[in-house]
Amino acid sequence: MNLEAAKLVFYEESYELLAAMEAALLAVENAAGPERGEHLNAMFRAAHTIKGSAGLFGLNEIVAFTHLCESVLDKAREGELAITTPLIELLFTCRDHIGGMVDAVRCGVAAPESSALGAQLKSYLDDTAQAVPAPAAAAMVVQQEHAGPRVEVESGGDHVVSSDHWHISLRFGVDVLRNGMDPISFIRYLASLGRIAYLTTLYDGLPNPEDMDPESCYLGFEIEFQAAPNVDKLTIENVFEFIRDDSKVRILPPHAHIAEYIRLIKDMPEGMSRLGEILVRGGALTPMELDEVLGIQRENAGAGEHRPLGTLLVEERLAPPQAVAAALDKQREHAAQKTREHRVVRVDATRLDALIDLVGELVISGAAAQLSASRSADSALIETIASLGELVERIRDEALSLRMVPVGEIFSRFPRVVRDASRELGKDIQLELAGEETELDKSMVDKLADPLVHLVRNAIDHGIEGSDARRIRGKADYGTVWLNAYHESGSVVIEVGDDGGGMDRQRIRNRAVERGLIQADEVLNDQQVLQLVFEPGFSTAETVTNLSGRGVGMDVVKRNIEALKGNIEIDSVAGEGTVVRLRVPLTLAIIDGFRVGVGQVSFVIPLDMVLECLDLPTDTGNSRQHYLNLRGEVLPYLPLRELFEVDAPAPARQSVVVVQYGSQRAGLVVDNLEGELQAVIKPLGQLFRGVRGLAGSTILGSGAVALILDVPDLINRAAKNERRKVALIAAREARHPALREEDRP
Amino acid sequence: MAAADSKKTVLIVDDSTSLRQVVHLALLQAGYEVIEAADGKEGLARLDGRRVHLIISDVNMPNMDGIAFVRAVKQLPDYRFTPIIMLTTEAQEDKKIEGQMAGAKAWVVKPFQPEQMLRAVSKLILP
Amino acid sequence: MAISSIYHHERCILRIDGSLTIYEAGEAKRRLMDELNLAREVEVDLAGVAELDTAGIQLLLMLKREAARQEKPLFFHGHSKAVLAVVDLYNMAGVFGDPVVLAGGAG
Structure with a gap:
């Protein structure tokens, strides 16, 4: 089993569960009555599941801490604990x-210190433990005493799996005796398949005499069983087949068997995609156990809860966590084979x-093939290659879309951010x-989260006025x-x-001048003024609180x-509000x-950014100003x-x-227009690293390298030139108004 | 059920003589006492006060079928807690469930090997 | 099954003979509870128990727990072979094994 890979799943799962927990916490804060109970349940389950999974990996600190959370949440949902604001804060x-x-x-790295929080949680448990008997808390104490510092946890919480024995846990149904099924017989029969190393009879279910039906069964058993060779889980399960329907039977294999299951699961042929199937094939789970747990799952689903x-397998102690992890691993190996259920x-x-x-390589090879085909002048070949090219293009799009995730993944954290702020x-x-639902590349999502949090906090801090204002x-x-997100x-x-x-704007200007970011007489358009707030050193924490800006x-x-090849735009209307617009590319892989x-040099411009092409008017070709008159608009241009x-x-x-x-435009002056292509973005080689204006490189079908232009950077530079020039003109104009006409493009 | 030094008695109810005999022989060799009956009615007649530790009953029988027989056994004060193994076939899942509802919680699917029957019996009573 | 009782003052010697199984459980429960309620101290003689099943051992457990609850001393002794077989299988020698005074103070 690849434990590391399984751990990655654990992280993912944990983050999902924590997000669910947070959503539930927010909801609890705003809900009352039965609705609240449902949210508390959701929180409890989240804590419980994280505890269970953490136990899989021996993350004892997480287990211990989530156990405390779970216990407190359990009390809360049982109504034994009032939901107070301090409690909600603590849970957050x-x-x-x-x-x-x-x-x-x-x-x-080392886990953050838990003891202070743990003590706070415990205080909630202690308070109620005195008034109300607290079985969960009591059981926890007992477990810790027995297990000592090494808490080998599995999520049932009752037992520690140990040694080379099978552990069999039996809770007989209340009617078994009436049906002629006596536990004595089953246990004796079990003994014939090996040796009962230790048996504990549980009779705490026995009621008081007045409530006791003498024909009912109230016993349970925990058995350490040393099986004879060739006795597998199915054989043991079959001992109890006649009582299976009414009773609870849990069979946990010895460690040696767990290793064997894992080996079997790993060696399984390709094509297994269902977790249950994998476990059954590996022997870790019996078909009947699978039926049982699927039944539980259906019941849960009926109750509106998908687990x-x-x-469930780990919680119900039907299969050893390690085997489940191995099977999950196996399942992921076959993830591509989607099943109806997944x-x-x-x-x-x-x-x-x-x-x-x-896919990128495929695109490049495809382009090479297309080139050769067109040279061959073999029309059938050209046609075939063309349709192949279309398929490649579709594969490329599909592959890229796999990386797309809804931006809602980031948005979901904002209720909390806003609440806190x-x-x-x-x-x-x-x-x-x-x-x-707007989708973007997964890697973008991860990198956008922090800037967005920053912007939202900033909007609340500096954007929104006090209620008086x-x-x-x-x-x-x-x-x-x-x-808001859109494409x-x-x-x-x-x-x-x-x-x-x-x-x-005036304040921003003043501050920028004060900070030496611009000259007092520098001419800036509105966007340029607003953009000043993004300049390093524009403001510091202590000045900002007095500032109505940002x-x-x-x-x-x-x-x-x-860094994401994106840019920022600001719209702001005094007294009405501000919109900060982040614009990032959909993906960073293929364009x-x-x-x-x-x-002799080829450049590639992202097609999305190309507006039109035109001839460079010969009379401006060598002009120092680098402006074009594009249908009455001033267009700065850069000669590549x-x-x-x-x-x-x-x-x-x-x-x-x-x-x-x-909203910005610029012209790029080139020698030839060479047409559209798909470019697989490769990082820039050592030679070009540090050259501004380049976003990457790509390999052409001919095998030659083309450079991909960083259009936002180029536009920015053209605009800066323009800004400098406009300032220059303004300055000159002030001194020599007569020059004005000449300098205008 | 524990400790009695005498042998455990099994009642086998089936209309097939050969099947009864095979089962009888197997159980005898394993150390059980066996009594036989050819249908439900005869089976009830065998429950005449003697101690019976386990009943094996077919489902489809003339006179009184297995389901009716099981229901009747469950009414007899001295036999109502006797474990009952139903003999079912793969095709008779509904009969098996009906039998379980009536109180026969164990089953062996026909056709079976004598060892299979022995295993089922010994889960419920040891010789 | 037969349950007989002999009283020496308020000390009751209960003797169970024959089967103590699910067939007898209803009747046995009534008898055992009646005697326990009457007596101040109970000694249960298990020597005559010829057959014991899970229903039977549950009754003995019930008796023991109820005696403790009523703070009445209760002993088991003379465990027959049938009783020992079940007690051993259920690993409950600690509960039924040696005669132990269960209730407080009477030791």
Whole structure:
């Protein structure tokens, strides 16, 4: 078994469960009555499941801590504990703490200290333990005493699996004696298959005499059984086949067998995709046990609760956790074979990346084949290769879409962020989410989360006014912050908006001048002024609180977004609010590109960003100003020859490719237009690293390398040139108004 | 049921003489006492006060079928807690369930090997 | 099954003879409880128990627990072969094995 791979699943599961727990906590805060009970149940289950899974991996600290949480939640849902604000706060903290512990395991660092939180949790348990008998807490203490410091946990919590014995747990049904089925006979028969090493009779189920039906059975047994050779789980289970329907039978194999199951599961042929099937084939689970647990699962589902089979198997002690983990591992190996029952399949992200890499190679080879075919002038071949190319293109799209996840994955954390921030700042905030289903690349999702949290906190801190100010402006007392996501020409746009006071341009300008970011007389357009808040050193924490604008750490946000080849736009209307718009590419792997040539060098421009192509007017070709008049609009342009120092004479006729990113446009001057292609983005080689304006490289069908242009960076540079020039003109104009006409393009 | 030094008695009720005999022989060799009956009615007649530790009954029999027989046994004060093994066939899942409802909680599927029958019997009573 | 009782003052010697199984369980429960309620101290003689099943041992357990609850001393002795077989299988020698004074103070 690959324990590490299984652990990855555990992390994923834990994060999902923690998210569920958080959602439930938020709901509990706002709910009452039976609805509240349902949310408490959900929280309890989340804690319980994490505990169970953590036990699989011997993560004893997580087990111990989640056990405390679980116990407190159990009391809460039983109504033995009042849901107070401090308790909810504590549970929020505990949830985060569990997350921290999981993170710590993941990163291989020491787990955060739990004792203080643990003590707080315990105080809730102790309070009630005195008034009400607390079986859960009592059982826990007993277990710890017996198990000592080495808590070898499995989630039933009752027993410690040990030694080379089978552990058989029997709870006879109440009617077995009346049916002529005496436990004595079954146990004797069991003894004929080996040796009963130890047997404990449990009779705490025996009621008081007045309630006791003398014909009913009230006994249970815990048996340590040393099986004869060749006695497997099925054989043992068959001992109890006649009472199976009414009684609870749990058979846990000895360690040696667990290893054997794992070996069998690992050696299983390809094509097994169902967890239960894998476990049954491996001998870790009997068909009847599988039926039983599927029955439980159905019942749960009927109650509106979906529980993974693996979790149930471990909880019900039907199969050893290690074997379940091995089977999950096996199952993942066959994840591609979707079964009707698994609508969602977990795939290791690295494997997806490997697939996409391969698809990339396929695209390149396809292009090479197309090139050769067209040279051969064999029309049948050309046709075949063309249809092959179409298929490759579809495969590429499908493969890329596998990495797509809904942006809702990030959005779901914001109710908590907003709740915390609004409490901290004493502001009443309402959060609105839209476009959660918008998909983007998984790697983007991970990297967008932090910048978004930052922006949302900032909106609450600096965007939304105090309620007094709001009332004066005739706004609702509570402020609204919204998150919205949508697709726009090959990019994903995520907006963070608020209905606060808007940004004060004059103040931003003043501060920027004060900080030495701009000259006092520098001419900036509106967007450029607003963008100043993203400049490093624009503001510091202590000044920001007095500022109605924005500030803290916004330069970090901008850096993060730019690292994703994205950009930021701000819309702000004084008194009405602000929208910050993040625009990032859908994916970083393969793009549709437009190929251009300068001398012998090929460049690729992402096709989404190409607006149009036109000839470079000969009269402006050597102009220092680098402006074009595009149907009455000023279009700054950059000659790629100069920019990348291409050492070849310019041809008589050059072309301009007009590109757009966000709301900005620029022209790129090239020698030739070479048409569309699919470009598999490869990292830049050592030679080009550090060259600005390049986003990566790609290999052409001919085997030559083409450079992919970083259009946002180029547009930015063109715009900066423009800004500098406009400032220059303005300055000159002030001194020599007569020059004005000349300098205008 | 424990300790009695005398042998345990099994009643086999089936309309097939050969089947009764095979079972009889196997159980005898394993150390049980066996009494036979050809149908439910005869089976009830055998429950005449003697101690019977286990009953094996077929489902389909003339006169009184297995289900009716089981129901009748469950009414007899001295025999109502006797374990009963039903002999069913794969095709008669409904009969098996009916038998279980009536109180026959154990079963052996026909056709069976004598050892299979012995295993089923010894789960319920040891010789 | 036969349950007989002999009283020396309030000390009761209960003797169980024959089978103590599910067939006798209803009747046995009544008798055992009646005697326990009457007596101040009970000695259960198991020498005559010829057959014991799970229903039977549950009754003995019940008797023992109820005596403890009523704070009446209760002993088992003379375990027959049939009793020992079940007690051994159920690993309950600690419960039924040596005569032990169960209730507080009477030791």
